[in-house]
Amino acid sequence: MSTEAVETPALAKSKRDRIIEAAATIFCQDGYAGASIDAVATKASVSRQTIYNHVGDKDGLFKEVVSALTEKSAARFDSLLQTFPTKPHDLNAELTEFSARFLNQLTQDKTSRWLLRLAENESGRYPELFTIWREYGSGRKRSLMAARMSELASGGYLEFDDPVLAARQYMALLTAEWRAEFQLGRFPSEEECTRMAERAAKTFLRAFARR
Amino acid sequence: MSTEAVETPALAKSKRDRIIEAAATIFCQDGYAGASIDAVATKASVSRQTIYNHVGDKDGLFKEVVSALTEKSAARFDSLLQTFPTKPHDLNAELTEFSARFLNQLTQDKTSRWLLRLAENESGRYPELFTIWREYGSGRKRSLMAARMSELASGGYLEFDDPVLAARQYMALLTAEWRAEFQLGRFPSEEECTRMAERAAKTFLRAFARR
DNA sequence: GTCCAATTGGACAAGACTGTCCAATTTGAA
């Protein structure tokens, strides 16, 4: 995704990171139209010209931000998924714990939220960004999650017709309360996340646990 | 919410409506910063000055749009809720049908989607709008839906601990697939909505139908 | 120390936007 690592020396790379990080914040705060290069430059403590040197123009900056955030978000999700209870002793307890980790990551990690909002807001104007995001973004997450669901099903823990649907519904149940809180501008605490996770997992298992 | 109906004569009201409708489209398309008064004027086939005469400035236009959309969306939801199967003969079938109507309204009605996006995007910059929307918007919908769920529970059709949670999870399950499609820029057909509704209702009932 | 690339800050043109003013015109009502 970012192949510039070779071309740019150490110091520049750090500066480049500062730029993209600041740009991510500004873009997500103000949208594409509302974000100004000057604001990014100030936030990154960098000259405006340096930004143009690195990414060309505003479009370039935007794409760079999306690319970076997509990558980071995917990596975090992967490492989270490695803690998924594929062969649980106590399915209820372990799925609840995993779900709590999921929600906590969602709460802590501004990156994913920003990316989601960026993608939702600007995908109409930037179909190309849309493509990248669909491929590496939520579509990928869903299919990875579906694979885990399948494992649980073939292990005899769950039963359902369609693993993809099960994954989607699991994530919908899990994020439902969280979304509501977030929309109200609140950031659920760790205990709140745990309770949400309990309720989501409970409903999910009521529907899909093998009887 | 809009008390100007008295003060403005018939023709002006029609013009005012055109303005607000056009503004809604433009705001939702381009966000607050990206929307230009000129674009609204052109779309509404109205002089730019007329807009300033009616709503004062850009902020005023924005608030007027949010107010109008909130009102319209709430009204539509109310009339939809009146078709909720409170005392069903065949719970599965009737809840599925209701769910399909719900999704179809979501698909057809650009208003609600626009409003949702507006609220999500600009609530940071406009806390007052945020208040209005929370009161008349999704919060209200959820509590109305929870009341229906309670009726089904006391009728012996469903069983759960918390009607608000049940309502939230119901709506989460219902809109999960729809959201995914919509995010990809697709507009589910009526048959697709029906199938989504079937799957959502099925899972919901697996979890909450009285056994 | 020397050299080269990166960085800086400031100036600049071109364009878009907001909000205001105003004179001419249109519209609805009496």
Add this chain to the structure above:
DNA sequence: TTCAAATTGGACAGTCTTGTCCAATTGGAC
């Protein structure tokens, strides 16, 4: 028909963008 209010279009100042150019400065590698 007459009159007042609403509407129009155009001009305007002021502000903020983006993107470019350039000369001066900095910093690391050798």
